[in-house]
Amino acid sequence: MNPSSQYASWHHPYKPARKYNKRVAYFSMEFGIDQGLKIYSGGLGFLAGSHLRSAFDLKQNMIGIGMLWKYGYYDQGRAEDQSMVARRSEKRYNFLEDTGIEVRITINDNPDVRVRAYVLKPEIFGTVPLYLLSTDLPENDYLSQTITDNLYDSNDETRISQNIVLGIGGAKVVQALGGADKYHLNEGHALPAFYHLKNEGVDPSRFVFTTHTPVQAGNVVRNGYHLNSRGFFGRTLAGPELQKELVGEGLNYTVAALRLSNKANAVSRLHGQVARGMWQSFGLDQKITHITNAQHPGFWTDPALGKAFQQKKAASFQKRKKELKTQLFKEVLDQTGKLFDPEVLTIVWARRFAAYKRPDLLLHDFPRFVELIRRKGQAVQIIWAGKPYPKDFNAINTFNRLVEVSKGFPNLAVLTGYEIALSRLLKCGSDVWLNTPRITREASGTSGMTAAMNGTVNLTVNDGWIPEFADKNKNSFVLPEVDPGQPISVQDELDSRHLYELLENEVMPMYYTDKTQWMQRVFNGITAVNPDFSSHRMADQYYNTLYSD
Numbered sequence: 001m002n003p004s005s006q007y008a009s010w011h012h013p014y015k016p017a018r019k020y021n022k023r024v025a026y027f028s029m030e031f032g033i034d035q036g037l038k039i040y041s042g043g044l045g046f047l048a049g050s051h052l053r054s055a056f057d058l059k060q061n062m063i064g065i066g067m068l069w070k071y072g073y074y075d076q077g078r079a080e081d082q083s084m085v086a087r088r089s090e091k092r093y094n095f096l097e098d099t100g101i102e103v104r105i106t107i108n109d110n111p112d113v114r115v116r117a118y119v120l121k122p123e124i125f126g127t128v129p130l131y132l133l134s135t136d137l138p139e140n141d142y143l144s145q146t147i148t149d150n151l152y153d154s155n156d157e158t159r160i161s162q163n164i165v166l167g168i169g170g171a172k173v174v175q176a177l178g179g180a181d182k183y184h185l186n187e188g189h190a191l192p193a194f195y196h197l198k199n200e201g202v203d204p205s206r207f208v209f210t211t212h213t214p215v216q217a218g219n220v221v222r223n224g225y226h227l228n229s230r231g232f233f234g235r236t237l238a239g240p241e242l243q244k245e246l247v248g249e250g251l252n253y254t255v256a257a258l259r260l261s262n263k264a265n266a267v268s269r270l271h272g273q274v275a276r277g278m279w280q281s282f283g284l285d286q287k288i289t290h291i292t293n294a295q296h297p298g299f300w301t302d303p304a305l306g307k308a309f310q311q312k313k314a315a316s317f318q319k320r321k322k323e324l325k326t327q328l329f330k331e332v333l334d335q336t337g338k339l340f341d342p343e344v345l346t347i348v349w350a351r352r353f354a355a356y357k358r359p360d361l362l363l364h365d366f367p368r369f370v371e372l373i374r375r376k377g378q379a380v381q382i383i384w385a386g387k388p389y390p391k392d393f394n395a396i397n398t399f400n401r402l403v404e405v406s407k408g409f410p411n412l413a414v415l416t417g418y419e420i421a422l423s424r425l426l427k428c429g430s431d432v433w434l435n436t437p438r439i440t441r442e443a444s445g446t447s448g449m450t451a452a453m454n455g456t457v458n459l460t461v462n463d464g465w466i467p468e469f470a471d472k473n474k475n476s477f478v479l480p481e482v483d484p485g486q487p488i489s490v491q492d493e494l495d496s497r498h499l500y501e502l503l504e505n506e507v508m509p510m511y512y513t514d515k516t517q518w519m520q521r522v523f524n525g526i527t528a529v530n531p532d533f534s535s536h537r538m539a540d541q542y543y544n545t546l547y548s549d
Contacts, residue, residue: 007119007129008099010178016061020543024062025180026051027170027190029162030073030151031066033125035420038072038091039132041151042352042387044212046420047267047446048186050296050535051542052127057298058539060128063177065170065190067162068096068118068132073151074390076416082407083400084416086390088150095124096132103172106231107161113144115169117176131177133169154391160222160230167192168234175200182547184208185261188220188253194260196234208546209261211254211288213443214274215356224251258284263546267293268465271443291545292465293444294538297530300450302428309455309526314519321431321455328429331422332383336406336413344411345511346381347459348430348451350418353388353395356441360398362434363405364496372500373411378508385415385426427451432477432507435460436499438491439484452476452529455522459507461495469533475524477502 010023031037031052032045040046048064055062074086101117114137120130135147147161171193174180183193183206194207212218224246228237237245245251245259258264258279264287266272272290279285297306302324308317325342332340340346353359362382363369373380384402388395399414406412415422427433433451435442435458445464452458452469458476460466472478479498482491510518531537 005097005099005119007097007121007131008101008177010063012059012061012128013122014059017059020055020058020060020062022061022181022543022547023179024060024182024184024543024547025065025170025174026055026062026184026186027065027166027193028186029067029166029189031064031130032420033120033127033130037093037120037125038419039066039069039151040420041073042418043444043446044187046295046423047293047444049127050294050299051186051539052130053125053296053299054535054539055128056122056126058536060539060543062128063174063180064128064130065166065174066130066132067148067151067166068134068136069151070134070136070149073387076387076418078416082403084388084396084403096120099131101131101173101176102137103169103176105164105168105172107144107147107164108230110141110144113147113165114139115165115173117173131170131173133165133173135165152389154389156222157230160227160232163189164192164231166190167194168196168231171196180206182206182208184210184542184546185257186210187212187218188257191253191257192232192234194257195232198260199234204260205262205549207261209257209264210267210291210546211258211264211275211443212267214271214278215354215441219252219254219278221247221250221252223249225249227251255279255282255284258282258287261287264288265546266290267444268468270440270464270467274440274443289545291538291541292468292533293446293449294533294535295446295449295453296535297453300424300427301453305428305454309523312523314516314523317455317519317522318515321429324425324428324454325430328383328425331415331425332413335415338410338413340381340411340413341379344379344381345432345508346383346430347432347434348383348385348426348456349434349436350383350385350423350426351435351445351447353386353399354392355394355398356438358436358438358492358495359384359386360402361436361492361496361499363402364492365500368500372503373409375504375508378512379411380503380508381411381413383413383415383426383430385418385422387418423447423450427456428454430456431511432457432459435463435466436495437461437463438488438495439463439481449529449533452525452533455526457507457518457521457525459499459502465533469528471524471528475521475528477507 030045032040
């Protein structure tokens with residue numbers, strides 16, 4: 001190891017503020033820092049990116065540990081019939097600096113897998129230093145070189161290797177930088193870090209963990225004996241020692257992280273209740289507090305909208321909103337050939353495509369949906385956008401169904417390329433942000449926060465962060481709650497009915513017949529989202545709650 005950079009030691013361009021002096025290493029599989037740094041897929045990355053920005057603004061003594069994905073997540077394109085295609089292209093970044101730090105880890109009996117650390121320096125995008133790990137090195141064998149190719153690789157063996165690189169490789173890089181007072185795992189992907197550090201004699205009181213989802217796919221369970229043979233635990237565990245970590249033969253990443261951590265949190269008040277219920281049978285419920293996710297207003301808010309709001313100038317705000325809608329509609333025209341009207345109420349559903357998020361809930365009663373979008377005197381335009389996992393064929397089929405449906409109507413559009421730039425366009429250029437997960441399944445859901453920062457009104461089920469934000473008669477439109485214990489078909493039927501009723505009886509009439517009340521709801525939403533859902537609050541709360549001794 002021949003460190004060649006000032007960032008090959010624990011270094012910030014400022015003296016950390018006294019109350020944030022504790023050294024924190026923050027591990028995350030993805031970071032949404034900038035449109036041009038394609039090491040993210042969606043919400044988890046957007047959250048992590050905002051966290052690093054606020055940590056920099058507040059002068060916190062934190063660094064990020066992530067992965068330098070050679071191909072990123074995937075590039076979302078279209079086939080000849082406009083259906084979705086997932087493509088890969090190599091990414092290169094001339095603004096990352098080789099730190100000279102190289103560590104070796106063992107994967108699958110290969111003790112010589114090399115991991116190189118590159119740094120995103122604070123002055124590039126205004127974040128604390130972010131160290132990105134790569135195995136794409138000529139000294140590695142071919143399989144080892146490909147470990148850091150694709151974010152959320154569909155091959156399970158590769159995913160395990162990625163866990164080991166981020167966890168053990170990341171922990172070794174932090175140790176090469178001088179170590180940390182707190183090691184924070186943002187989700188369970190870097191779980192091997194806790195095992196490696198424990199093997200090294202690091203006190204588990206320095207381990208903290210954030211669980212991000214109640215969805216089964218986000219609480220990974222893998223065969224513990226297989227993980228042991230792959231080097232997941234940093235050393236080979238003997239049978240009885242291994243059994244202590246397992247539930248049957250499986251290692252539940254969330255359960256293991258909760259057991260090993262000193263403190264842990266869920267990502268909204270409601271998610272805290274759900275998470276404590278999920279892990280109560282393991283005796284882990286009392287370890288889980290909640291720190292509600294948040295986003296960085298300075299990064300996400302359009303400056304002109306923000307200024308008009310601060311001055312309480314509704315006319316200026318509406319003028320700027322119309323300009324932003326026009327910008328968004330240029331993208332709609334470019335992708336779909338459709339001319340949208342900035343005077344028309346525009347509804348956006350945009351986030352990761354997944355079954356529980358119900359991107360097609362609006363189409364549940366198709367005749368009623370058609371009646372809604374052809375409503376006389378109260379026109380509406382609807383845009384969908386989002387990336388399914390590239391092997392989630394049910395979600396891809398839903399995306400493609402919406403594409404097909406949209407072809408038959410001039411006021412419907414489905415956009416590809418849902419990354420930071422398009423996300424910003426949609427949040428600035430929409431009037432209504434539609435959020436339709438099945439209740440208790442959305443742990444937080446931060447897209448509605450950045451929409452509200454830009455004067456877009458949330459139309460949503462009462463899940464995730466919404467119970468902490470929404471005053472349905474003042475700053476949002478909230479669907480009546482349905483019993484999550486009912487069959488899915490019943491939940492979908494009731495929620496779709498409530499959605500149509502809200503649109504027909506409240507949202508559309510208010511937009512067109514009572515602009516004063518609409519603007520009051522817009523301004524109330526901005527007031528409610530700032531500062532409580534600013535990542536400055538969140539970053540401060542982590543130091544005061546999770547990182548405190």
